Structures are given as C-alpha cells and as structure tokens.
Amino acid sequence: MASTSPTFRDLQQQAWEANQALNRAGLVVATFGNASVFSPSEGVFAIKPSGVPYTTLKAEDIVIVDVEGQVVSGSLRPSSDTPTHAVLYRNFEGIQSICHTHSTHAVAWAQALRSIPVYGTTHADHLTVPVPCTPLMSDARIDGDYEIETGNEIVHFFRENHLRAADVQMVLVGGHGPFTWGPTGQKAVYNSVILEEIARMAWLTEQINPDAAPIKEHLISKHWQRKHGKNSYYGQ
Amino acid sequence: MASTSPTFRDLQQQAWEANQALNRAGLVVATFGNASVFSPSEGVFAIKPSGVPYTTLKAEDIVIVDVEGQVVSGSLRPSSDTPTHAVLYRNFEGIQSICHTHSTHAVAWAQALRSIPVYGTTHADHLTVPVPCTPLMSDARIDGDYEIETGNEIVHFFRENHLRAADVQMVLVGGHGPFTWGPTGQKAVYNSVILEEIARMAWLTEQINPDAAPIKEHLISKHWQRKHGKNSYYGQ
Amino acid sequence: MASTSPTFRDLQQQAWEANQALNRAGLVVATFGNASVFSPSEGVFAIKPSGVPYTTLKAEDIVIVDVEGQVVSGSLRPSSDTPTHAVLYRNFEGIQSICHTHSTHAVAWAQALRSIPVYGTTHADHLTVPVPCTPLMSDARIDGDYEIETGNEIVHFFRENHLRAADVQMVLVGGHGPFTWGPTGQKAVYNSVILEEIARMAWLTEQINPDAAPIKEHLISKHWQRKHGKNSYYGQ
Amino acid sequence: MASTSPTFRDLQQQAWEANQALNRAGLVVATFGNASVFSPSEGVFAIKPSGVPYTTLKAEDIVIVDVEGQVVSGSLRPSSDTPTHAVLYRNFEGIQSICHTHSTHAVAWAQALRSIPVYGTTHADHLTVPVPCTPLMSDARIDGDYEIETGNEIVHFFRENHLRAADVQMVLVGGHGPFTWGPTGQKAVYNSVILEEIARMAWLTEQINPDAAPIKEHLISKHWQRKHGKNSYYGQ
Numbered sequence: 001m002a003s004t005s006p007t008f009r010d011l012q013q014q015a016w017e018a019n020q021a022l023n024r025a026g027l028v029v030a031t032f033g034n035a036s037v038f039s040p041s042e043g044v045f046a047i048k049p050s051g052v053p054y055t056t057l058k059a060e061d062i063v064i065v066d067v068e069g070q071v072v073s074g075s076l077r078p079s080s081d082t083p084t085h086a087v088l089y090r091n092f093e094g095i096q097s098i099c100h101t102h103s104t105h106a107v108a109w110a111q112a113l114r115s116i117p118v119y120g121t122t123h124a125d126h127l128t129v130p131v132p133c134t135p136l137m138s139d140a141r142i143d144g145d146y147e148i149e150t151g152n153e154i155v156h157f158f159r160e161n162h163l164r165a166a167d168v169q170m171v172l173v174g175g176h177g178p179f180t181w182g183p184t185g186q187k188a189v190y191n192s193v194i195l196e197e198i199a200r201m202a203w204l205t206e207q208i209n210p211d212a213a214p215i216k217e218h219l220i221s222k223h224w225q226r227k228h229g230k231n232s233y234y235g236q
Numbered sequence: 237m238a239s240t241s242p243t244f245r246d247l248q249q250q251a252w253e254a255n256q257a258l259n260r261a262g263l264v265v266a267t268f269g270n271a272s273v274f275s276p277s278e279g280v281f282a283i284k285p286s287g288v289p290y291t292t293l294k295a296e297d298i299v300i301v302d303v304e305g306q307v308v309s310g311s312l313r314p315s316s317d318t319p320t321h322a323v324l325y326r327n328f329e330g331i332q333s334i335c336h337t338h339s340t341h342a343v344a345w346a347q348a349l350r351s352i353p354v355y356g357t358t359h360a361d362h363l364t365v366p367v368p369c370t371p372l373m374s375d376a377r378i379d380g381d382y383e384i385e386t387g388n389e390i391v392h393f394f395r396e397n398h399l400r401a402a403d404v405q406m407v408l409v410g411g412h413g414p415f416t417w418g419p420t421g422q423k424a425v426y427n428s429v430i431l432e433e434i435a436r437m438a439w440l441t442e443q444i445n446p447d448a449a450p451i452k453e454h455l456i457s458k459h460w461q462r463k464h465g466k467n468s469y470y471g472q
Numbered sequence: 473m474a475s476t477s478p479t480f481r482d483l484q485q486q487a488w489e490a491n492q493a494l495n496r497a498g499l500v501v502a503t504f505g506n507a508s509v510f511s512p513s514e515g516v517f518a519i520k521p522s523g524v525p526y527t528t529l530k531a532e533d534i535v536i537v538d539v540e541g542q543v544v545s546g547s548l549r550p551s552s553d554t555p556t557h558a559v560l561y562r563n564f565e566g567i568q569s570i571c572h573t574h575s576t577h578a579v580a581w582a583q584a585l586r587s588i589p590v591y592g593t594t595h596a597d598h599l600t601v602p603v604p605c606t607p608l609m610s611d612a613r614i615d616g617d618y619e620i621e622t623g624n625e626i627v628h629f630f631r632e633n634h635l636r637a638a639d640v641q642m643v644l645v646g647g648h649g650p651f652t653w654g655p656t657g658q659k660a661v662y663n664s665v666i667l668e669e670i671a672r673m674a675w676l677t678e679q680i681n682p683d684a685a686p687i688k689e690h691l692i693s694k695h696w697q698r699k700h701g702k703n704s705y706y707g708q
Numbered sequence: 709m710a711s712t713s714p715t716f717r718d719l720q721q722q723a724w725e726a727n728q729a730l731n732r733a734g735l736v737v738a739t740f741g742n743a744s745v746f747s748p749s750e751g752v753f754a755i756k757p758s759g760v761p762y763t764t765l766k767a768e769d770i771v772i773v774d775v776e777g778q779v780v781s782g783s784l785r786p787s788s789d790t791p792t793h794a795v796l797y798r799n800f801e802g803i804q805s806i807c808h809t810h811s812t813h814a815v816a817w818a819q820a821l822r823s824i825p826v827y828g829t830t831h832a833d834h835l836t837v838p839v840p841c842t843p844l845m846s847d848a849r850i851d852g853d854y855e856i857e858t859g860n861e862i863v864h865f866f867r868e869n870h871l872r873a874a875d876v877q878m879v880l881v882g883g884h885g886p887f888t889w890g891p892t893g894q895k896a897v898y899n900s901v902i903l904e905e906i907a908r909m910a911w912l913t914e915q916i917n918p919d920a921a922p923i924k925e926h927l928i929s930k931h932w933q934r935k936h937g938k939n940s941y942y943g944q
Contacts, residue, residue, distance in 0.1 A: 051943030112917030204344030235287030471523030681820030707759030
C-alpha cells in the first residue's frame with residue numbers, strides 16, 4: 001500500500017496533528033520530541049521524521065513504519081526513537097499513539113532519577129501510583145540496540161512493577177525524559193501536557209514543604225474512580 | 237422557567253464569561269477548573285458542564301442547577317464539583333460566584349498542606365490573614381458524598397477558625413487545590429488570579445529567605461483598611 | 473492651566489505610555505502598579521488614576537498633581553501611592569519619572585527583607601551596589617501618613633547609606649515592593665524591567681550555589697564605567 | 709569594499725537574522741546580547757551595533773569589522789563586546805557565528821561560578837562534557853583591555869582543559885554570562901536556546917534531587933555518537 005493510500009494518509013494526518021499539538025503546547029524545543037499514531041489493523045504506525053522542525057513539518061513528511069520499525073512508506077528517515085515506539089506498540093496492548101518530549105519539569109524528574117509521588121488530586125485524577133521512573137540503563141543495554149533497549153527497559157519495568165499500560169499512560173526514562181501514550185493521538189498529547197504539569201506541581205510542593213507526603217489511598221482512589229471507575233461521573 | 241428565559245440566559249452568559257476569563261488568565265489546563273454564577277433571587281446557579289474544553293465551550297452549554305445541585309435546565313452534565321459550589325452558596329451569604337482552578341502555585345501550597353503566610357502588602361491588600369488550607373479530609377468524608385463533603389470541610393474550617401467568607405474570599409482545599417469566590421463573576425476570577433500570584437510570591441519569599449516572617453499586624457491592617465476600610469481611598 | 477493645556481496633555485501622554493509599557497512588560501497584574509512623569513518647570517506630575525485597569529486606561533484619565541500630591545487637573549482620583557511619588561520628586565533631584573510595580577521576583581526579595589547582592593555583570597551594568605531594601609516601617613510611620621512615610625523611608629535610607637538617586641535608580645520597600653525612577657518615563661520603566669530580571673537571576677544564583685559571592689569591586693567598577701563612566705563606550 | 713558590496717550586505721543580513729532570532733527566542737532583554745556572523749574569506753564579521761533595541765534594528769545598521777575588531781564599514785558603533793568576538797574568531801577555527809546573551813538560567817550558573825554537569829541525554833545530545841564556566845577574571849585582566857581579555861580567558865580555558873571549540877560550542881563566562889558559537893548563525897542561535905534549556909533543567913534536577921549525579925560516560929557517549937558520530941543516525 002503506497003503512502004497515497006487513504007489509510008496511510010489518514011495516519012499521517014493524525015500523526016502530524018499530534019506533533020503540531022505537542023509544539024503548540026510548548027513541550028518541545030527545536031526538533032526535540034516526536035509523536036506517532038498506530039493502526040493495529042494495518043500493523044503500521046506514522047511517526048515524525050528525524051530532525052525536522054515542527055514549523056516546517058508537513059503531513060506528507062510523516063513516515064510510515066511497521067511494528068519492527070522498518071520504513072514502509074515515506075522518503076524521509078523516521079525519528080531516531082522509532083524503535084522505542086515499535087517496542088511499546090508490540091508490548092502495550094490497546095495503545096494507539098505515543099509521544100516523546102523533552103518537557104522541562106518531566107525531564108528534571110527523569111534526570112533526578114525519581115518517580116513523581118502522588119502529592120494531590122491533579123495527579124490522582126490521572127493515575128493512582130507515582131509516575132514511574134526507570135533506572136539508568138545498564139552498559140550492556142546502551143551498547144546494544146539502544147532505542148530498542150529503551151523500549152525494553154520501559155516494558156520490563158512495567159512488568160516487574162505490575163503496572164498496566166492502560167492505567168499508567170506515562171513513564172520517565174531515567175536520565176532521559178518522558179514517554180506518554182493513549183488510545184488516540186489527542187489523549188497521548190494530553191498525557192504529555194498533564195505529566196509536565198504534575199511534574200511542575202510536585203517539584204513546587206517539595207519546595208514549599210520538604211516533608212510533603214503523598215495523599216492517602218482513600219483520596220487517590222476516590223479521584224481515580226470518579227473519572228475512570230465504572231460509576232465515573234466526570235465528563236459527558 | 238426554561239433555559240431560554242432571560243434570567244437563565246443572563247446567568248449562562250455571566251458564567252461563560254467567568255469560565256473564559258479563567259482560561260485567558262492561564263489558570264486552567266485542558267478541561268480542569270470551573271466557574272459558576274449564582275442568582276440568589278432565583279435560587280439557581282449557572283456552572284460549566286463537566287469535561288468540556290474551554291475553547292469549544294458555548295454560553296448555551298452552561299448548566300443551570302439549584303442550590304441542592306440538581307439540574308434545572310441544560311442538556312449537559314454539570315461539573316463534577318457542582319455539589320461543592322452548592323454547599324458554599326447555601327452557607328456563605330452574599331457570594332454570587334465561585335471559581336475552582338488547578339493553578340500551579342496555589343495547588344502546590346494545597347499539596348504541601350500549608351496555609352500561605354502574609355508575607356507582604358500584596359497579600360494584605362486582599363486579606364488580613366493567611367490564605368487558609370483545609371486539612372486532608374477524613375476517610376469517612378471521602379467515602380461519603382465526596383463533593384458535598386469538600387464543601388462541608390471548607391464551611392466547617394471557616395466556622396471553626398472564625399473566618400468570614402466576605403473577608404476571606406479564597407481557600408486551599410488540602411491535597412486538592414484552590415476555590416475562590418466573590419460578589420460577581422469578575423471578582424471571583426480576580427481572586428483566583430491574585431491567589432495564584434500571592435502563592436508564587438510567598439514560595440519565592442521563602443526560597444530567598446528561609447527565615448522570612450509574616451509582616452506585622454500594623455502593616456497588614458493599614459493595607460487592608462486603605463483598600464477596604466470605611467475610609468478606604470483606593471480605586472474610584 | 474487646564475488639563476487641555478499642551479503641557480499637561482504632553483505629560484498625560486508620556487505617563488500613559490509609561491503605564492502601558494509597564495503592562496506590556498508583564499510587570500503588573502490587574503490594577504496593581506503605577507507610573508508617573510514629572511515636569512520640574514511646571515512643578516507637577518502626571519500619574520495613573522487609582523484602581524483603573526491598564527487595558528481601559530486612556531491618556532485623558534491620567535491625573536495631574538502638584539509636588540504636594542494635590543490634584544491640579546483631572547476628574548479621577550490619583551493613585552493611592554501619589555504621596556510617595558511626590559516625596560521622591562521633592563527629594564531626588566533630576567528624576568522625572570517613577571514606576572511602582574508588584575513584579576514577582578522583586579516583590580519576593582522585598583518580602584524577604586533582603587537587598588539584592590551584586591552577583592554579576594548584568595547587575596553591575598546598572599548599579600554598583602546591592603539593590604537596597606528598606607526595613608519594615610515603624611508602627612509610628614505606618615499609623616501616620618502612610619504613603620508620605622513610605623517616601624520618607626526611601627529618602628531617609630538613601631541619605632543614611634550615602635546612596636545617590638542618580639546612581640541607584642531603584643529600591644525595594646521592605647514587605648511591599650519595588651520603586652524605580654529615571655530621567656524619563658522610558659528609563660524608569662526600563663529600570664523596572666531590569667530590576668525584575670536582576671531579582672530573578674540573583675534568586676536562581678543562590679539556588680544553584682548557596683555559597684555564591686558577590687563579584688569583586690574591580691569587575692563591578694569596570695562594567696559600570698563602560699556603560700556610565702566618562703569614557704563610556706556602550707551605546708551610540 | 710563598501711557596505712553596499714554584495715558580500716557585506718549578505719553578512720549584514722545573516723547577522724541581522726541571527727540577532728532577530730535571539731530576540732524571538734526570548735533570550736535577550738532590552739538591548740542586551742549580540743550576535744555576529746563571520747566570513748573567513750573576507751576576514752571580517754558583521755555584528756550588532758551597541759545599545760540598539762532589537763525591535764528597531766535594521767540590517768543596514770549592522771556593523772562590519774575586521775578580526776582585530778576595527779570597523780571596516782558602517783556608521784554606528786559596534787557592540788561593546790566586539791573585541792571578544794574578534795578574539796574567538798581568531799582562535800577558534802571553523803566557527804562562523806557567535807552569540808552572546810544574558811539568558812536567565814545560563815547567567816545564573818555563570819553567576820554561581822559553576823559548570824553545568826551532564827545530568828541527562830538532552831545535554832549529551834549536544835556536548836559530552838559539562839558546559840564550562842571560566843573563573844572570575846584577574847584584576848590585571850579586568851584593568852587591561854577588558855573585552856579582549858574576556859576572549860583570552862575563554863580561549864585560555866579551552867586550551868588548558870583540552871576542549872575543542874568544534875565539540876563544545878558554548879561557554880559560561882564566570883560572573884557574566886554565556887557565549888555560544890557554531891558554523892552558521894542559525895546554529896549559534898540554536899546553541900544559545902539549548903544552553904538556556906540545559907541550564908534550566910540542570911537547576912531543577914538539583915532542586916528535585918540534591919544528590920543528583922551526572923549520567924555515566926556510556927550513555928553520554930551513545931547520545932553524542934547517534935547525533936554527531938561517524939555512524940550518526942539523527943536528522944536527514
């Protein structure tokens with residue numbers, strides 16, 4: 001199927017919109033960051049080309065790759081983080097979009113090698129556990145296929161800590177920065193926006209009270225349930 | 237009275253404007269936050285529908301509810317925080333608008349479970365006491381009717397600490413975030429803007445001087461009096 | 473001379489521009505702050521009316537007052553800080569404009585009751601000494617004519633510390649906020665912008681290095697001389 | 709060759725664009741900062757005139773000077789930092805543009821007299837070592853030809869620490885602020901943007917984790933190689 005097929009064009013358009021939304025939200029500097037959108041039925045995803053500025057990016061520049069990260073359609077080289085996206089799509093069932101940014105406060109937590117504690121209901125509205133931060137990768141992984149191993153590190157961390165990608169739609173890669181995902185491009189971008197805000201609020205919380213404690217399970221659970229539980233009453 | 241009645245349309249318009257002003261002021265992210273406007277004579281208030289983005293919100297989307305929080309007019313579900321607004325309107329005489337935001341610095345103080353000390357005249361121009369922060373709610377309250385209990389917690393805290401809602405037009409709900417109010421939508425939004433700025437200045441004050449002390453009563457009183465006392469000489 | 477005299481209209485226009493520039497620079501919130509422009513030959517200055525939003529302020533709203541702070545022309549009440557401006561114009565020779573803002577970082581230093589150390593050349597390009605911070609006013613002064621006493625406090629502090637208003641064109645009023653001045657409205661606004669930036673940089677400097685030390689006299693003097701000395705070589 | 713020669717006009721245009729880009733990126737306040745563009749074949753560079761606001765700066769205002777910093781063409785006085793640029797062009801082979809800003813977080817590290825540790829991959833994507841910070845200049849250097857000595861200090865520091873200007877395209881001048889450079893005006897401006905972001909992230913990293921450690925050599929090297937090594941796979 002050529003890049004001019006309706007399916008590919010639609011994926012390109014969605015991925016282009018997600019990338020533009022990342023830029024509008026002020027989450028990326030220069031050519032940093034990338035968003036992709038996945039079609040499970042086609043087994044391909046559309047991703048930003050490497051090193052192209054957001055302001056000049058066109059929908060037809062978006063590259064179509066398969067779940068092994070091999071280019072299926074497009075004349076530009078895909079994002080260097082493409083193999084990481086591919087690993088996540090292969091392992092995290094149900095996600096159809098991934099964003100990677102270098103947003104300032106999320107990166108700061110990743111560089112500090114700390115998970116973000118659940119300090120308030122803004123956090124609990126979105127996930128019931130700390131935003132996970134993976135440890136620095138081993139030298140063996142770094143020397144291996146680095147971007148694939150970055151994906152493996154995330155998947156491994158989620159499995160080991162019994163986290164479900166449907167519940168926890170964001171992660172900090174230690175020493176690097178955030179990845180977020182979701183069922184749509186809009187939701188994945190939204191999660192990047194929220195993560196940056198949660199990261200900023202948590203930093204300030206500790207500045208204002210060095211003894212700040214995570215809120216209790218009861219309150220976390222209540223906020224999560226009202227937005228996501230089976231009797232949720234948030235939204236339309 | 238249908239939502240097409242002049243009174244309801246006017247309330248919807250005022251509430252729409254207050255919600256838009258919150259968004260323009262940069263105090264809300266995504267669909268967070270909500271503003272309402274109350275008509276004491278009609279016994280109803282107009283409030284943002286739940287989970288609707290500010291950018292697509294129309295005046296006719298605003299929901300009319302009674303002081304028990306029951307929908308009187310409107311096809312959308314009202315904000316999940318509606319019962320909290322209802323409790324405040326029932327208990328705080330004279331207030332005709334309420335705003336709830338997740339503005340960054342105010343939330344950080346709420347998550348730090350700290351009231352904001354009166355560090356300067358910017359604060360004293362608006363209230364003579366620390367911005368109150370309620371304690372984390374008890375498990376019983378959380379398990380009960382959560383949003384009603386949030387309102388009860390605020391009202392209880394004000395009563396116990398002899399605070400009058402006319403004098404102290406803002407509160408931090410511990411672990412959650414700020415609510416502000418006032419005699420008009422414009423004033424309630426103004427109070428949300430001021431609270432965020434006071435919260436930011438107070439954080440910075442402590443960073444610059446960990447031994448910073450609140451300003452003395454004499455100066456607090458002077459600034460309050462010149463803006464709000466019977467011989468006030470601020471404004472036109 | 474009526475407010476329609478060419479001189480008054482010119483003063484009003486200059487003061488209006490200075491006030492608008494403060495707002496554009498993001499140094500004021502809501503109706504906070506005020507700028508005035510002084511005509512030594514007429515013995516009057518033009519100042520923002522009290523409590524009027526910057527966005528609706530018109531040049532003809534600007535009030536003309538004499539150096540005792542009495543209204544000479546204009547139908548609105550002048551800024552409540554007018555007596556402070558009047559004291560400074562009477563005592564600081566050569567200044568022809570004054571700005572008062574509640575800009576965030578400058579207020580934070582004022583609330584922290586600390587002068588801002590000369591941590592770098594950005595500071596030294598503008599003044600060779602710490603940005604002075606006056607102590608909290610005595611109860612007697614607060615109970616007296618508060619705004620006049622605020623001016624007296626500044627003048628007294630400058631005299632006692634052998635500071636010349638021509639050399640040090642800014643001050644932090646302890647517990648309150650900054651005043652800046654200069655030979656023109658543009659320069660007074662510029663000084664407010666610079667002060668806010670110096671205040672922000674100095675805060676960050678101490679965060680990054682708690683043992684940060686002021687730069688040495690040699691470097692301070694060099695930077696000041698190249699911009700302001702008799703052999704200055706900065707600018708056109 | 710007059711300033712109307714095609715070469716000079718082209719250099720002026722490039723330097724004008726670099727200076728405008730600095731301003732658009734929010735890295736300069738008022739008339740602070742300057743960018744220059746160098747033509748090795750002509751032995752001249754084009755630089756911002758001293759003390760001219762970015763908003764009124766025109767391409768024909770840009771001054772052409774030789775590598776000794778002497779004006780070759782142009783009616784305005786060149787930036788007071790011109791001799792520093794000249795020293796760098798004479799000593800750092802291959803660089804064709806230099807930017808100097810007072811960007812907030814980079815200045816704060818310079819004022820703190822600290823090099824910026826490699827806390828993450830955002831840093832390692834651009835340089836494999838800490839962003840160097842030169843010590844405060846000796847009194848003898850300050851009393852000498854100050855701007856030339858600022859250049860000498862940078863060059864000396866790079867030689868002593870075996871840093872190559874092609875690899876490390878940025879420096880913090882202790883107590884002063886950042887200089888960045890590159891093979892083009894666009895790259896030099898890009899480096900100023902990146903440096904400010906790295907400086908901000910590193911400050912936050914230490915705030916969030918006072919025991920934060922630089923990432924390990926393996927990870928630094930991997931990120932540098934994927935962007936700049938002979939088998940680089942970033943970009944098109």
